[in-house]
Amino acid sequence: MNPLIAQIAAHSPGLRDWLALTSVIFSIGLYGLLTRRNAVGILMAVELMLNSAAMNFVIFNRFCLPARMDGSVMAIFVIAVAAAEVVVGMAIFVALYRYRGTVDVNQMNTMQDPVISIEGPGDFNREVMKNINKQYKSRHDH
Amino acid sequence: MTATSLTYFAIAAAQGAFKNVTVSERTAQAFADGSWILAIVYIVVALGGLAALVTLSGLVLIYVERKLAAHFQCRLGPMRVGWHGIFQTVADAVKLLLKEDVIPEKADKAMHLLAPFLSMMATVMVLGVLPYSPILQITDINIGVLFVTAVSGFGVMGILLGGWSSNNKWSMVGAMRAGAQIISYEISATLALLVVVLFSGSLSLAEIVQSQDAGWWIWRANGVGFVSFIIFVIAVTAEINRTPFDIPEGESELAAGFHTEYSGLRFSFFFLAEFINMFVVSGMTATLFLGGWMPFHIGAWAGFNGFMDLIPPVLWFTGKTSVVIFLIMWFRWTFPRLRVDQLMYLEWKVLLPIGFVNLFAAAVVVLYNLYPFPILVP
């Protein structure tokens, strides 16, 4: 037998190699998630991450419980959830684009609360509402 | 070298000729036996066979299409090149290959180059799993039907990319229409497929053909099979963008649709892919509903059946496929083109509900083994 072939065969991938591969893909997805500014780009990165996570199920199934199909079933669930996520995500992006003219996540920070006070126990909610009110007013006065 | 390979091939062919093994199994066997060269020969032969099939069937189909179109319209069609214009398509092909390959200035070049290959790839991948005869199948994977459905996604991507990268409004609109249409009709096609899967209990195409030994599913599935056959034919006609579902490339509206900006070899790829697609879906229809390479048998007529068995399986397959191809070509000169809304209406409000009901009925038939009518034909 060709020694080269034997050597190659000796490096047949094991569980840890597979897991390392999924870790790499996950990290790449994470990089995309952190760096992309476009919501669609982020979604694609998330797909990568989901994919690698689903593959982990299959890997463990293959190596640790080969007679069962639980990992495949879980992976199918992950795929289904990913499909649902993409549907809703895309719908949201299209709606956002229609209403705001952008899908840049840097501009999606209306959840950020500019009003935080530490005046001690008081009617916190009312204060926040007042400020939101003010913000709205100023928005509409222009 | 060549002689050795040919010898190997001849020996292998002799060995496996009358066994129901696919080319991929033989290749694997060859690998396992350590006969590298034989394995590589198998691979080369398989790929070469596929290439030949693609080219030949493309040429033939284009010629047939033109001739049929002409005769439907009481014309003669191509008559000049060769006897009855039989080499017309060859001449056209040569002309296309010699033409300049123009890429628009503002196109996304990489995508523009990639798109035709994606389209072609989707088609050829299906050719690889079609069972042409018991011994003539590149590979039989146990998820065959699923595979066929899945790779059609690449075709959609090819069309979408082609339309997008051309940087042309017509192309873009054509691509969007094609994408929407293919995705929509794929659902109905899959629902119809599932009926056959339910009856045969397998996703493997070879097994599905084998399961029709006692009778083709179009007859034997008692009504539901016939309904799903009709749904499937309509849906695949739409999937390959043929009339009456050819709005993605409707000449009167969109110039030539998604491949308006393509020329030369790349255009011929798209063009060829379209015709091969017709062959593929017809082959699938034949495999799923018409018994694939199974000969035509009638009940207990032993003599008749014996005669039918004499005809080689490949011919049976080709014949059935040709019938479906003829049917699809016939549509083109029978039905007017649908509007976009009519198209969507037909899919979502007609075919889809019928498909679901049909699938449910099929499940009931299979579950309770209901065969209300006697089986007269295979």
Add this chain to the structure above:
Amino acid sequence: MIASAIYTVLFYAIAAGTILLALAVVNTRKLLRAAVALMGALSTTAGLYAMLDAQFLAGVQVLVYVGGIVVLIVFAIMLTRSGELLEDNPTLKRKLVGAVISIGFLVSSVGAVWGSPFAIASAGKAPANDALMIGKALLDYGPGGFVVPFEVISLLLLAAMLGGIVIARKTPPTGQPFTSGGDLPGEAEVYHPLSQRDDETGGRAS
């Protein structure tokens, strides 16, 4: 032996392809190209599934991801056709931070994986007909059965479908313009961000 060698070569080849395509997904400037790369990465992942003896899953992966999700993403990109959508060029700072975090994550996770003891089964042959097995597992109950999650997933998909339609349709169902919802002060006022694109708070400038 040869089969094992081929398997090994195939694994590293496909893994390398997957990683390259994944890198393309996150680094390509043009989003459509990223989508194509995503399609490639997901297809190679299907190949990896096939190598893990999960053919059915490989088919599903191609069917759902390539035929569905990527097409949907491409559609979305095409529908929201605008300059900023087509390209995405993150700043260097962003790239650095992302790289540091993701590489840190990679190192720590690979380290944790490498050090962990796993209970690897010795007889590693997958069932021949995995589609049948998966079908039975999905519709079974009791141990090893997943019928309840299966039903839940079907509900989730239905909800996602309806949600997608409701969110993405052009006019809200009531025919009313888009409002803030009524919980906040000024609920009667119409909030239409398109009309305020040019002021400081809600527009493109930031």
Add this chain to the structure above:
Amino acid sequence: MTTEIDIQHLGFAMRHAWLVPAFPLVSFVLVALFIRPLSQRFSAVVATLAVFSSWVVACAIACEYYRLCPPGGEHPVLVPWAFEWLRYQPGFTVNVGVIVDPISVLLMLVVTTVSTLVHIYSSGYMKGDPGYGRFFAYLNLFTFSMLGLVAAPNIVQMYVFWELVGVSSFLLIGFYYQKPSAVSASKKAFIVTRFADLGFLIGVLTLGYFAFNLFGATAPAVSARTAAHCTMPLQPMDFLYLTSPEFLAKFGALAAGSTGITLLTVAMVLVFMGAAGKSAMFPLHIWLPDAMEGPTPVSALIHAATMVVAGVYLVARMFPAFAVSGAALLVVAYVGAFTSLFAAVIGTTQDDIKRVLAFSTLSQLGYMMLALGVATMDSPLGYTASMFHLFTHACFKALLFLGAGSVIHAVHSNEIWDMGGLRKKMPITHITFLIATLAISGFWPLSGFFSKDEILASALANGHTFIFGLALFVAGLTAFYMFRIYLVTFWGDFRTDKAHHAHEAPPLMWIPLVILAVLSVVAGYVPMGKFVSIGVEHAEHHGINFAIAIPATIAALLGTGTALLLYTGSGSRADAIARSLGGVHTLIKQKFYIDEVYLFITHRLIFNLVSRPIAWFDRAVVDGSMNASAWATRASGYLFSWMQTGQVQSYSAWFACGAMLVLLVLWAALI
């Protein structure tokens, strides 16, 4: 000997005894949700028909019961219909069912009869009211709750319906919810009865706890005789179980700590607290007079004839338990006696016709309680007498209230001094009112005579001479105040224009009056001792015992005579007596300042001494610590708010860092 009854082969009405409460319930839902918005008129018809159907079924049940167990014989307790409701653990489930025994049959008849008549009466009385349909829906709900309470075979079901009765009476008292006085009256009734129900609840829990734990999950060791008459196995909360001699013997032996009182007594006094609340016994009576704010038919239904007897019914239902604990029974007797005297005294001075009737109700309820209290298992005459009086009282008190309603309807005032001379204007009301007055005063040959006679006889027979004397005095007082309002209302001159312009009520209103008047006359001739009995010993129907009848009649005559003396002709004689009594009269007129005492206790003492410190503690310490933790959270949130960019990516970066940290820890642990 025991009467053997095959529970499986009962007649239709028995097997479907649930129909009795079901009719009003269905009608309530229909009327409240569907019919009321469509037609006010039709809702009255539906509601009345539903209650009438209940009456028919109740009659059928009564007939069947007394066909199976003929009068004068043994009267077993049947549970012909039940289903499992709450299953706690083996041997402890709570059923919902219908109990059929003499007192429940009697109560069902009384409730459905009075309720039907009140429905008919109300359809005339409430005409033109904007809340016409709502009123009938409430009436149906009330009837349903009361019937469910009566039919309860276990104490849990009774408690549930007990509260439902409370709710529906709350709704009915506050029917005129625009009137502040009605609202406050309904709140008062609700709160006072709720306070009483607290005791009831604790009693129920005590009983249930011991009923289960004394015998455990093993089969309840109660008489096979009673168990044979149930469709389902006996459960610890069932009345049959709670009143079985086996259980009582075991439970009665338990002492409550070192107080020298048995636990049974404690539990029974707690249960009686609930009964006292609902029946408005002395310290908890304050809600009843105010509850007159509801429409007058409601007063007749709730506060005279049916609802307030729920307490009496409960005591009767649990009577064997009370009897085993003699002390609890003594409490019942003396509370009843005191209430009857106390209320009668107040009743002599009130000017509001409904208020007088309310106090008279209190007094009569005291009578019933007293009768129960003097009875024992060995000589259960008082038990029979109490039920008898409940029955007759329901007839004539409903009649009195409906008559008063008729008068109020005509005069548009509650003050008796606004009336006068109405006998000419309203002959039917006058005659029926007179019959009722005579009946309640205890004149032969009307029903009140017989029932009161039996109560007095039972008190004397069991050696409670003091209570006997007191009851005799109250009988005289009753005659006095009843004739007082009768005379002032119907005799003399027209005191106001309103009285002058009064006219007879429409037929829908006077027909029930006539029916009730007939009932008030004949009810006394029912041989109640043969129909209603408890224990092995049979209460003999005494006929007319002259040793008791003569003093009772003399007392009634004295009362009547005094009234005639004082309130015919000019009112100066009454005023003179009132003036000569001075402070005492004022004290009585102000109802012994009980309300004020309550207000003082709640407002001054409890609010200032208990509530305010607790409120301060709540605000300063409890809320303060909460606020402090909230403040700390918010302050720390402020410290870290620079992390809150509002952008998903920065969040996911932090998240990734966290995950990385976890992985590093894992890695470190592995190395």
